[in-house]
Amino acid sequence: MSPELLKNKNHYKNVLSIMDSTEWLLFISTFIRRKNLITIIYWTYLFIGLVGGVFILFDYNLVTVESRFWIIGITGGLLISLLVSPVLHELIQVIFFKLYGAKHVKFKWNWSLFRFNVQANDFTLSKWRYYGICLVTFSLFSILPFLLAFYADGAILFTLLSLSFFHALYAMKDLAVCSYLYKFPNCYIYSSEQDKTVFYKTLPK
Template sequence: MSPELLKNKSQYKNVLSIMDSSEWLLFITTFIRRKNRITRLYWSYLFLGFLLAIYIFLSNGLLSVDHRIWIVGLTGGLLVSLLISPVLHELLHAVSFKFYGAKAIKIRWNWNLFRFNIQANDFVLSKKKYYLICGFTFFVFSLLPLVIAFFTSGVWLFALLSLSFFHALYAMKDLAVCSYLYKFPNCYIYSSEENKTIFYKTLP
């Protein structure tokens, strides 16, 4: 899909435009709470992950483990989720955007959202491709660490559980976008050269 074709008003309609971090913050808080299959899966993951962590602690007698192991493991996972996994997460997004045809990509830290912001200039991404990209990064940095945690112990167990949970929180923006796109059967995301993100839907 080329940007020129997407801007053809006879086939596609601009349904939402987001320009700055304050608009993104409102968008995230609105659509991460919208009830649909995406948000139900997301909140269920966080809740079940929390219950699973409690089960692991109780079933393995981890409550009696030296508290220093707890502190090092949980803090280590938090630091990885703040300093390392966000960089790799956004790098995977950037590589995916380039793979799908983006010519130029800007990466910068957004203090208001406390996350990196990826902006591909004059680039169109379909709903299906966006779901695929977000699903892959969520699998790599949240689901996979949770599964691996079952086969570890000590500091690694706490670190992986911590990484799984905190990365899921970091991915909230991705899931909010997926939640918004869920209501449109056929839609696209356009990143303009003015750092504006525009959502289009296909007209019937």
């Protein structure tokens, strides 16, 4: 338990612990499907994005655009969402975690995903701060590219649309955590040095 919560352990209850990637996959697949305000906003955004993407394609007569623009743009957006934006996403979140008291930051190359993983450890974060951090990264790498697509054309347009969509899928881990936190009025996340993530809820005094 974190030092802050240890001092007042009678006021907090451990409601969930996640130890490894298998448990994370189960957690994500469970809570992205829970019906609450967080998931409704997310899936509504994806639906609006789909409608907006169709509007852009037909409004700019892009159906007749040469296939090379489609291929270059969509492939470029996919590569950015696989190799670049996830690292920046994690790095920005880690900077916020560091500002909120994280003691350690680890950089590790993941060969299976062929990218760097950036992870902060040993910190406690309230759910509202976590919501704010997720909003920043989601806005930068999904909402902003989608809005910029309305002012772009050619391969750049397809790159922005592709990046917006694929990064929204990447953010499903954040979505699952936010969805889980939503059911508690007051909840805290604690990430330990042993790669263990613990969720605590505040007990009534």
